[in-house]
Amino acid sequence: MSSFRFEQHGAVGKLILLGDADSEPGSDFPSSLRAAVRQAYASDIRVLHLTSASGNVAVADDLGAIGDKGSKFLEAFAADILASIRLIEELPVPTVASVAGMALGGGFELLLAFDFLVVAESAMLVLPEVSVGGIPMAGAVQRLADRVGKTLATRFVLLSEPIFGKVAVDLGIATHSAPDGKLEEVSDELVRHLATGPTLAYGKARTLIRTWATGGVSAADIISTQLGAGILDTKDGAEGMAIAVAAVRKHEPIPKIQFSGK
16 A cells, blocks of 8 residues: 555646545555655656645544654654655755645645645644644754744744644745635646746756755855856747747737746
């Protein structure tokens, strides 16, 4: 049994958390996540989209299946998830996660690895670990603090307060919200947009943002020109610039550009 399945649909990679008859998410969560992310790396997708068959994102339907195994198991379990989270962050394509229901503990930690997070208005994100005597160990504390700052991260981590849909967008945790029942429509539109965008430029921009997040402005300055080297020599860069220049010279708005991802 596997907790995750990777599927490729043209330029779109689907990372699906199974919560139906196909699987019972649990102790294989890290290993199946790692295997699915490696499949994504080996593919020629232009965007990766995480979804859940059940609408919820958690490491197990019964958390006792994880907690009852003791500290050593939990430490290895969390370390494996964190390794996959770092792989997702280093993918050369943009990433999107969407959640309709609850994202609990390690499930919330996984969502924070993605560039774009689309949440239903009634979705609930929560890190319960501290409230039961533990701590989040798969990267949520630092990634949440990076998004909302020290004060709010302290509130949500130490008090295990739930964060709901639109509030998550207002705080900068999620990037988009959708009315209940419209999550798939909103997230699919975003995924389609990214799948037809300038894939190489997306990847370089993601690297620049990640470098700033970990090393600050100076670190990002050092690599910015290096990342941009040759970008206008690519098919997308050359064609995109030519279309933009032609529009500007005609005093017209730049039209929507069709990129090939090369």
